[in-house]
Amino acid sequence: MAVSLPRVAANDTDLIELLDYYDPLFDSAESMLLVDFHSPGYHTQLESGVKVHPTRESLTYALALLIRNRCGDSERASEILSRVLRLQDRDSRSKTYGTWPWHIEEPLELMTSPDMNWADFCGASLGQILACHREQLPLELVDEVKKGLRHATTSIQNRNVGAEYTNIAVLGGGVCAIAGETLGDDDLLKYGRERLRSVIDHANEHGGFSEYNSPPYSEVVIVECERILQVVRDEPTRKAAEAIRKIAWQAIAESFHPATQQWAGPHSRNSKIHLRDRTVAFLYRRIGLTLGSHPTEQEKEPRLFAVVKALDCPAEYLCYFHEPIADARTVKRTFLRRKNENDSRFGVTWLSPQACLGSVNQSGFWTQRKPLIGYWKTERDPAIAFRCRFLHDEKDFASMGIRSVQNGSAVLSSIHSLSNRGDWHRSLDRTADGFFSATDLRLRYELRGVGVSGEDLGHRRFALIAGEHKVVIHTLPGSFVGQKVVWQMGQGEDFVFVDAVCYRGTERDFDFGNPIEIQLAAGVELLSKDDPTSESPLRDGSGVIWESHALVIEEE
Numbered sequence: 001m002a003v004s005l006p007r008v009a010a011n012d013t014d015l016i017e018l019l020d021y022y023d024p025l026f027d028s029a030e031s032m033l034l035v036d037f038h039s040p041g042y043h044t045q046l047e048s049g050v051k052v053h054p055t056r057e058s059l060t061y062a063l064a065l066l067i068r069n070r071c072g073d074s075e076r077a078s079e080i081l082s083r084v085l086r087l088q089d090r091d092s093r094s095k096t097y098g099t100w101p102w103h104i105e106e107p108l109e110l111m112t113s114p115d116m117n118w119a120d121f122c123g124a125s126l127g128q129i130l131a132c133h134r135e136q137l138p139l140e141l142v143d144e145v146k147k148g149l150r151h152a153t154t155s156i157q158n159r160n161v162g163a164e165y166t167n168i169a170v171l172g173g174g175v176c177a178i179a180g181e182t183l184g185d186d187d188l189l190k191y192g193r194e195r196l197r198s199v200i201d202h203a204n205e206h207g208g209f210s211e212y213n214s215p216p217y218s219e220v221v222i223v224e225c226e227r228i229l230q231v232v233r234d235e236p237t238r239k240a241a242e243a244i245r246k247i248a249w250q251a252i253a254e255s256f257h258p259a260t261q262q263w264a265g266p267h268s269r270n271s272k273i274h275l276r277d278r279t280v281a282f283l284y285r286r287i288g289l290t291l292g293s294h295p296t297e298q299e300k301e302p303r304l305f306a307v308v309k310a311l312d313c314p315a316e317y318l319c320y321f322h323e324p325i326a327d328a329r330t331v332k333r334t335f336l337r338r339k340n341e342n343d344s345r346f347g348v349t350w351l352s353p354q355a356c357l358g359s360v361n362q363s364g365f366w367t368q369r370k371p372l373i374g375y376w377k378t379e380r381d382p383a384i385a386f387r388c389r390f391l392h393d394e395k396d397f398a399s400m401g402i403r404s405v406q407n408g409s410a411v412l413s414s415i416h417s418l419s420n421r422g423d424w425h426r427s428l429d430r431t432a433d434g435f436f437s438a439t440d441l442r443l444r445y446e447l448r449g450v451g452v453s454g455e456d457l458g459h460r461r462f463a464l465i466a467g468e469h470k471v472v473i474h475t476l477p478g479s480f481v482g483q484k485v486v487w488q489m490g491q492g493e494d495f496v497f498v499d500a501v502c503y504r505g506t507e508r509d510f511d512f513g514n515p516i517e518i519q520l521a522a523g524v525e526l527l528s529k530d531d532p533t534s535e536s537p538l539r540d541g542s543g544v545i546w547e548s549h550a551l552v553i554e555e556e
Helices: 013-025 055-068 073-085 118-136 139-159 166-183 186-206 215-231 235-255 277-287 315-322
Strands: 329-336 345-351 355-360 362-364 372-376 384-392 400-407 410-417 435-448 453-458 461-466 469-475 486-492 495-511 521-528 544-548 551-554
Touching: 013 055, 055 073, 055 118, 073 118, 073 139, 118 139, 118 166, 118 215, 139 166, 139 186, 166 186, 166 215, 166 235, 186 235, 186 329, 215 235, 215 277, 235 315, 235 329, 277 315, 355 400, 355 410, 372 521, 384 400, 435 461, 435 469, 435 521, 453 486, 453 495, 461 495, 469 495
Parallel strands: none
Antiparallel strands: 329 345, 345 355, 355 372, 362 400, 372 384, 384 435, 400 410, 410 521, 435 495, 453 461, 461 469, 469 521, 486 495, 544 551
C-alpha cells in the first residue's frame, strides 16, 4: 500500500515568517544570505556581530523558496544551490571531506575546528530538495545536488558517529535513508535505517537518549524524524523514525513545567537558560498550546524547522502540557546505564504546582551543561531561574565536574576536577599539557530574574529569594589546592549569587592534567518563602552529610 506523505504548505505561518525574514537578506552578489553572526565561542575565530554568508541557513532558504514556488523562487534557489555546493570539500583525501564551512568568510582551513556535523545539516536540506523539488531545478543542477548529497553521505558514513551522539546519529541516519531512497542506493538506505534502529536500541538499553533532556537537540531529533516521515516511503525506516519521535516526546512531557512554561532540568545540552523563542514556537505548533516566550530568550531569527511538516505531539503525552500539576512529584530517569550502578548517569526532576528543580548525579560545567537548574514563577517574572555553575575568569569552565544527590527539592553536591577536558567547550579548546591559567576560579549558585534578592542567614547559610520562593544554600568549609575556600554573596543586574571563591589573585597556572586537590560541597533547598530553614537538612545522625559514589564528605 502506498504511503501518503505530508507536505509543507506554501501558506504555513512559520514558512511565511522564515521567508519574510530571509527575503531581504539575500545578497545577489554572492547568491547567499547575508546575516549577523552569533558566535558560540568554539569552532570559529569570527567574533559575534560581523556579517557573514552562512551555508546551512542559505540552503534552508533555498528549500523554503522551492516550497513557496512563486515566480522567480526556483531561479533564486538554483543560484543559492550552485553557490553553496561549490563550497563543499569534495577531496576524498581531506579530513573535512564532504562537509561545508559555516560561512564564506571563514573557509574550512581557517576554522578553529571545522564542524563535521555540517555534512549532516546541509545534507538534510539537499536530500529534501532532491526528494521533493528536483523538477523545479535545471537538470545539470540536479546532477550537482546528487553529487553534493553523495559526498555528504559518504562523509557521514566514514565518520559513523555512535548512537550516544543522539541528535547527529538521528540526523545523519535520516540523511542517509533519504539519500538512499532518492538515489536508488539500497545499501545507503539500509545504513540509514540501521543507524536509526541503533538509536532506539541505545535508548531502550539505557533508559533514554544520552544527550538527555536537551531542549535544542530534542527539537533537532523530532524535526529530523518528521522530515523522514515526510520524505521517506520505506516502512521500516518510517517505523524507526516514529519510535524515536515518541521517545523524544515522552522525555519532553515528563520535564515540562506548566506553571513556568519551562523545560525542567537537568539539561545535557542547552546554551540558554530559558526556552528560546524558536523552541516555544516549535512546541506551540505541535501541542496546540500557546506558550509565552521569556523576555530574555526572544530571538529575531526565523525557525529553520519551518521547511518540515510539523506533526502533532503523540496524544498520550498531551496531558502533561495542558493540565497543571496538582501535587508535587519526582521523576527519576536513567540516561546512561553501566554494569556498576555507581558509574551510571541518572537524573532527578522534582516538579511542584509552582516550582521545579532538576539535577544529574554526575556531570561537568562546560557551557552547554545545566547539571543543577530550577525555575519558579513570580508576579514580576514568568520564570525565575536558579542554577549552579563553575567559572574560570567569569566564564563557564569545562574542566570542573559535579556529583549530586537529590531528594525532592533538596540537592547535595560535591565538586571535583576533570582531566583531558577543555575550557569553555568540553573538548575543542583543550590545552596540550592540561594547564589552565586563571586569575579567578569559583563555584556559583545563581538566581536570575526580575526582583531577586539575597540574604545571609548565618551559620554558613544563604538565601536567594524571589516572589514566594527561595533557595537556601547550606555551605561547608572547603579548600582548593591547599587554600581555604571563601563563601560570599553578591549581586549583579537582575541576578544574585552565592560564590565559593576557590582562587582569586594574580594569573596562575593550574594543572588539570592531574586531579586537583579540592574539597568543596554544598546543599540547596528550594522552599516556599515562609517555610522554615533547617540548619542542615541533609545530614544523618552520624554527622556524615553525603555518602554516594564512594565519596564521603564530613563537616569539620
